[in-house]
Amino acid sequence: MDKFEQFIIKQIKEERYVLTVHARKRMAERFISDNDIIEMAKTLKSIKKQKDNDTYLLKGLDSWGEQLHVSVAVRENVIINTVFYKEQP
């Protein structure tokens, strides 16, 4: 894991991120809370730069033990673009 990736994870763990409106709507559909996103960062299993070279896909466990996927971009903040469970890409 490079330093930039470590930075992303640290920001999420320390609750320094923002959500897109899209992400918040997806969270509602799937009963995902801020707690789940932070827990995902704490239990991180992988972080991968996506093909667009602009976003990262993080995978970890939510508060309930389910594998949660979180797509983020980094601007002046870490921006959570969307969230989904393993079976709901």
Next chain:
Amino acid sequence: MKTTTMKNFAGLTYVTVSNIPIKNSDCGEIIDTEPRELEVLVAIALIENKIPITGAEFRLLKSAINLSNESIANMLGVSRNTVQKWGKDIEKRLPTPYEMLVRFLVADTLGIKISSSIEELRAKDKTKKIFLKAA
């Protein structure tokens, strides 16, 4: 200030939050609040309105008070698995004594004044529409 309205907040079909500040970015519209801020707002409304607590409400309340499953289990004297089960079953209501304890724990953590009488701690049997303003 640009704002938006969200229906079904946190998957709760009866909760609408309006006046949520947003700003534009090249990733789309961004919610301009701190993490958990909206969840705390909704959690207070759930407690004050004596909303019954199913797994869906429990997930939001737990996030608002920022406690781990283990901490909640220790505080309420149940196993971690029990807490896990409450959150996993979205539609199932918590057993009444634990629903009361969870309401009390959330109220205590968020500084909401509620009566500690047994009758007052009991949630209502039905949800009701909740409309909140974020800003």
